[in-house]
Amino acid sequence: MAATMPLRSFVSHVVLDLDGTLLNTDGIVSEVLKKFLGKYGKQWDGRGVHKIVGKTPLEAATSIVEDYGLPCTTNEFILDISPMFSDQWCNIKALPGASRLIKHLNGHGVRMALASNSPKESIEAKISHHHGWKESFSVIIGGDEVGMGKPSPEIFLEAAKRLNVEPSKCLVIEDSLPGVTAGKAAGMGVVAVPSVPKQAALYSSADEVINSLLDLQPEKWGLPPFQDWIEGTLPIEPWYIGGPVIKGFGRGSKVLGIPTANLSADSFSVILSEHASGVYFGWAALSTRGIFKMVMSIGWNPYFDNTEKTIEPWLLHDFNEDFYGEELHLAIVGYIRPEANFPSLETLIAKIHDDGKISEKALDLPMYASYKDAPYLRSLLQQDNNHS
Numbered sequence: 001m002a003a004t005m006p007l008r009s010f011v012s013h014v015v016l017d018l019d020g021t022l023l024n025t026d027g028i029v030s031e032v033l034k035k036f037l038g039k040y041g042k043q044w045d046g047r048g049v050h051k052i053v054g055k056t057p058l059e060a061a062t063s064i065v066e067d068y069g070l071p072c073t074t075n076e077f078i079l080d081i082s083p084m085f086s087d088q089w090c091n092i093k094a095l096p097g098a099s100r101l102i103k104h105l106n107g108h109g110v111r112m113a114l115a116s117n118s119p120k121e122s123i124e125a126k127i128s129h130h131h132g133w134k135e136s137f138s139v140i141i142g143g144d145e146v147g148m149g150k151p152s153p154e155i156f157l158e159a160a161k162r163l164n165v166e167p168s169k170c171l172v173i174e175d176s177l178p179g180v181t182a183g184k185a186a187g188m189g190v191v192a193v194p195s196v197p198k199q200a201a202l203y204s205s206a207d208e209v210i211n212s213l214l215d216l217q218p219e220k221w222g223l224p225p226f227q228d229w230i231e232g233t234l235p236i237e238p239w240y241i242g243g244p245v246i247k248g249f250g251r252g253s254k255v256l257g258i259p260t261a262n263l264s265a266d267s268f269s270v271i272l273s274e275h276a277s278g279v280y281f282g283w284a285a286l287s288t289r290g291i292f293k294m295v296m297s298i299g300w301n302p303y304f305d306n307t308e309k310t311i312e313p314w315l316l317h318d319f320n321e322d323f324y325g326e327e328l329h330l331a332i333v334g335y336i337r338p339e340a341n342f343p344s345l346e347t348l349i350a351k352i353h354d355d356g357k358i359s360e361k362a363l364d365l366p367m368y369a370s371y372k373d374a375p376y377l378r379s380l381l382q383q384d385n386n387h388s
């Protein structure tokens, strides 16, 4: 592997984009647009989202006014909609791995700039809701401080200047195409973290495309490596999810030796959108049976090219029968890897079994084992409830 890896130039500084890279702005954008377009009797279908991701506010507004044939000027649109956005800034969640990355680089003395097409004032307001972010950046630069926004390299060149470093010593981390283009034009290394799913192929000009910030390997760029991985797993802030087991796609995962107890993705679309696709593990409670080790994937399952983001827990235990309809509670405590496409079903199955073994072993570590007793799981068990 290592021998075939392209040699990347080492960097000393990191320049981060904000919306879609560190912050899950998309959810808020859809929410506000839905409401706003509703006033004009129009329906936001989310399809135009690629036209606004990474654009300057003016460009984004222009394309929406045009595409939806709104009876207002672009300026009126901006004046009208801006307060609706600022009201929502406090609700924008950090993307998976964002706080971890900022803390890690800052803790190792790597100097960072935040460079976003949005105005400086909005940047400051948005990050004020995230503890420790503002102080971590040596430079914060808004689209209103340069002549031209991304895809022009201007904002990144200005960031390097203010960091007092050569552009070639900077690594840009970006979710949008205009941002990637800008970073390359500035002569910087660029890692793309696409925020629109299944679009990785479009990012070929980036030096590296990763699925989420959880997958960043700073050492590839000469930056200090993360030290929080243990035994092939990354501890995450646990999250909990549950519902009745439903029938899945019927593609025979049971036949393949990997039964996955599907949960209805509709009921969790918000929580699923907040988590990166990939392979995770944790504990699973079934009301009449007990608590079991569990490995699961969330995402689109590239091998089958699903159109919907699903969640598919595999309980690491041999059950003799199906348990459709039974209530299933999950505590997700760790991350293993991003979703990947596989050349064959055999390699996919082998990988899932590897994931299962890694999970099985990791869940015995005290840091993960303790969640077996999470009240969210325990409270589901019938025996426990009968005793109390």
Ligand code: ADP
Residues within 6 Å of the ligand: 245, 246, 247, 248, 249, 250, 251, 252, 253, 254, 255, 258, 259, 260, 261, 262, 313, 314, 315, 316, 317, 318, 319, 321, 322, 323, 324
């Ligand atoms: P589906 O089409 O419902 O997804 P699968 O082939 O994926 O079917 O099998 C999943 C079903 O098998 C689950 O809904 C559950 O009832 C049952 N099952 C049996 N053993 C397990 C297990 N170890 N983990 C998850 N589900 C299991």
Ligand code: MG
Residues within 6 Å of the ligand: 248, 249, 253, 259, 260, 261, 262, 312
């Ligand atoms: Mg299934």
